[in-house]
Amino acid sequence: MGKLLLRALKREAVARPPMWLMRQAGRYLPEYLETRKQAGDFLNLCYTPALATEVTLQPIRRFGFDAAILFSDILVLPHALGMKVWFEAGEGPKLGALDKPAAVTMLEKADIHSHLAPVYETLDRLKTALPAETTLIGFCGAPWTVATYMLEGGGSKDFKTAKTWLYADPKGFDALLDLLVQKSADYLDAQIRAGAEVVQIFDSWAGALSPFGFERAVLEPLLALCRKIKAKHPDAPIILFPRGVHPHQLEHLVEKGTGLFDGLGLDTTQDMAWANRILQPQIAIQGNLDPIALYAPIDKVEKKVRHLLDTCGHEPGYIFNLGHGITPQTPIANVERLAETVRSFKAGAY
Numbered sequence: 001m002g003k004l005l006l007r008a009l010k011r012e013a014v015a016r017p018p019m020w021l022m023r024q025a026g027r028y029l030p031e032y033l034e035t036r037k038q039a040g041d042f043l044n045l046c047y048t049p050a051l052a053t054e055v056t057l058q059p060i061r062r063f064g065f066d067a068a069i070l071f072s073d074i075l076v077l078p079h080a081l082g083m084k085v086w087f088e089a090g091e092g093p094k095l096g097a098l099d100k101p102a103a104v105t106m107l108e109k110a111d112i113h114s115h116l117a118p119v120y121e122t123l124d125r126l127k128t129a130l131p132a133e134t135t136l137i138g139f140c141g142a143p144w145t146v147a148t149y150m151l152e153g154g155g156s157k158d159f160k161t162a163k164t165w166l167y168a169d170p171k172g173f174d175a176l177l178d179l180l181v182q183k184s185a186d187y188l189d190a191q192i193r194a195g196a197e198v199v200q201i202f203d204s205w206a207g208a209l210s211p212f213g214f215e216r217a218v219l220e221p222l223l224a225l226c227r228k229i230k231a232k233h234p235d236a237p238i239i240l241f242p243r244g245v246h247p248h249q250l251e252h253l254v255e256k257g258t259g260l261f262d263g264l265g266l267d268t269t270q271d272m273a274w275a276n277r278i279l280q281p282q283i284a285i286q287g288n289l290d291p292i293a294l295y296a297p298i299d300k301v302e303k304k305v306r307h308l309l310d311t312c313g314h315e316p317g318y319i320f321n322l323g324h325g326i327t328p329q330t331p332i333a334n335v336e337r338l339a340e341t342v343r344s345f346k347a348g349a350y
């Protein structure tokens, strides 16, 4: 027995796959908007344990998902490192420019844990507030993805500043990646000690690089981070979510990462029949319903969910999720139907 998500991550046989959704706490829920209003500023919501606990629990109450993901953001880490971070309504995140490489030396000195203490307290509260069968997931951004926000000062279309530095001076760029590997490892270590049972590393911009860049700025730092976490917490499962990378790069990552991570989150573009055949015998896979498919008529939503379950859910090592975060206008009834469909699925004979 034991919690469904933990069992699926060990690729044990389960009666049905566990489910949770990326960004499951968010603006499609009226109760989130209410708490968000109470908090005022988005970062204030992240740093107020009572409110962050409340929004983490909201989707669990409504849909009975098998896992709760800590409510926070990947950008609290650069914030803890001393960078300016703010969220402008309708514009997404903004960061004060990083003046490389002198800034890297300055950031190294930051003590992140006093800044991040409210995040750890949120995890501590969630540990007791969650239903016994629900798994608590902690997370951080991957070194490359966080580096892009730090160097571009926010989101970017072409990652010109980050890529130029990486291609012109890979050794220099390593200093920033190494710093982020170390600080992210410290951060996830503290999250696990505070109660996170699983951690997910979000590499949203993993697919933006050349093969050289992928190897150097995505794969190597991700595996270095996993190594550090596994050294301290060999039993804490790790899920990687490298968004937008080619299937052969996923295979390569799984091969090089044997024993270093436990689950691979697949984005919307990946072929799950292929992933079921090639990846799932080696590692748990998670995904990948297109979040925009949730805007289709409800019977189509159900059909797509069933199709995914039929493709991957009969063998061990499958976690139902979206291929990226749920979006603000998603009809709640469709999410309810998704949850009912997964819950009533019966995995066939293994």
Ligand code: CP3
Pocket (backbone or CB within 6 Å): 021, 022, 023, 024, 025, 026, 027, 036, 042, 069, 070, 071, 072, 073, 074, 075, 092, 093, 139, 155, 202, 204, 325
């Ligand atoms: O999944 C969850 O429910 C947990 C919370 C969570 C948030 N952000 C809350 C959030 C998680 C895991 C993240 C991760 C995150 N944040 C990523 C990686 C995953 C991905 O989506 O690719 C990235 C790139 C960020 C950075 C970030 N934060 C962006 C680009 C934005 C703006 C986009 C948007 O949706 O507005 C945010 C803000 C943000 N983070 C919101 C939420 C609920 C919306 C802010 C609001 O309520 O006004």
